[in-house]
Structures are given as structure tokens and as C-alpha cells.
């Protein structure tokens with residue numbers, strides 16, 4: 336039986352033990368507020384990338400945010416050829432590129448809407464080409480030729496003012512037939528944010544009806560970001 340003194344002692348929490356908590360990740364909450372414009376999002380990430388204390392890389396390390404590792408591992412598990420041409424969209428400071436390089440993939444390009452995030456990625460030398468661009472409307476299509484890439488990766492690219500549903504068309508255009516799109520994000524984002532709710536699932540299903548791509552699998556990952564679930568979609572471009 337538990338002693339009275341132990342019963343009365345309050346339970347330690349992650350923050351009382353000094354562990355990082357989602358509550359301490361203020362910028363992530365700021366970047367995910369409903370109603371943000373593309374310019375807001377660009378500014379929030381650029382500021383965060385450059386913070387001297389509590390930068391993106393410090394706050395979003397592997398032990399709290401597993402998206403970059405998981406998407407790179409999925410590429411490694413499914414693509415035996417290490418020379419494939421990969422585009423990492425919403426590459427941020429280059430976490431996915433770092434993991435892909437670690438798995439032996441070196442033919443990787445990075446694209447991000449935030450110049451500040453992209454500058455941090457450049458300093459890591461994990462991508463060959465860098466595109467500072469927001470994919471999807473209202474922007475016109477990228478200048479990337481049709482069927483350039485074997486694989487697209489996206490980790491954490493969906494949220495208010497982030498990648499719009501319609502960007503899927505541009506991704507399909509620049510991937511080779513038979514190539515793959517690996518997309519991991521927080522599971523609730525595509526169901527709850529107004530930009531995706533009642534839109535994302537019908538949109539991606541329509542692309543399947545049009546025989547533009549087919550869904551290979553969708554997998555839920557526990558503790559993707561702190562205790563929150565992630566979802567990874569893998570689509571084959573047809």
C-alpha cells in the first residue's frame with residue numbers, strides 16, 4: 336500500500352522535470368494558427384530559424400519531432416537505388432535532407448517558402464539545388480520541368496497558410512510516372528484546419544479517380560510530435 340507521504344506528493348510532469356514540452360514550443364503554435372497568410376508563415380519560420388536561443392533546430396530536435404526521420408526511413412525502406420533524384424518540399428532547415436544523406440541518398444534538392452529556413456539548410460550542405468519558393472496557388476507553377484524527380488518527400492508541410500491541397504497537381508507533374516510522393520504530417524491537421532477539412536481527402540481521392548496517382552498506403556505513427564500522432568501517405572504517380 337502507498338504511504339500517505341507518497342500519495343500526497345504531486346506527480347512529476349515533463350516540464351517540472353525540465354524536459355521539453357509542446358507548451359514550450361511557442362513558435363510551432365504560432366505557425367499553426369488559423370487564418371495565417373503565406374507571408375505570415377514565411378516570417379514566422381524565418382524568425383524562428385534565426386533565433387539565437389530556441390531556434391527551430393533546437394526546438395524541433397529528433398526526440399520531440401520524428402517526421403524527418405520517419406519520412407527518410409520510408410524512402411530508404413522502399414527505394415533500393417541510392418542515386419534516385421529526390422525533391423524535399425517544405426525542407427525547412429534540412430532535417431529530412433540530413434536523414435536522407437545518412438541513409439545514403441545524396442541526389443537531393445530542397446524547396447522552402449522561407450528564405451531564413453533555407454539559409455540554415457544551405458549551411459548544412461545536404462541538398463544539391465535549393466529553391467526558395469512556396470509551392471501551390473496563388474503562386475504559378477514552379478519552373479521545374481515535367482517528370483524530373485523519382486521521389487518527393489514532405490515532412491510537416493501542412494498547416495494554415497502552408498501547402499495548399501492544389502499543390503498536389505504540381506507535385507504530380509514534376510514526379511516521373513512510377514515515382515513516389517512520401518508525405519508525413521500531424522494526423523489531425525488534414526482533418527481539422529479549414530484549408531483541408533472536407534477538402535484534402537476528396538481532393539486526393541479525385542486525383543486517384545483521374546488516374547494521376549494511386550495511394551500505396553497511409554500509416555499512423557504514435558508520438559510523431561511530442562505525444563501527437565502523425566500520418567504518412569505514400570502515393571505512386573501514374
Ligand SMILES: C[S@@+](CC[C@H](N)C(=O)[O-])C[C@H]1O[C@@H](n2cnc3c(N)ncnc32)[C@H](O)[C@@H]1O
Pocket residue numbers: 376377380395402403424425426427428429430431446447448449452468469470471489490491492496497498499
Ligand atoms: C514545420 S516546418 C517543416 C520543415 C522540415 N520539413 C522539417 O520537417 O523540419 C514547415 C515548413 O514548411 C514551409 N512551407 C510552408 N508553406 C510552404 C509552401 N507552400 N511551399 C514550400 N514550403 C512551405 C515553411 O517555410 C517551413 O519551413
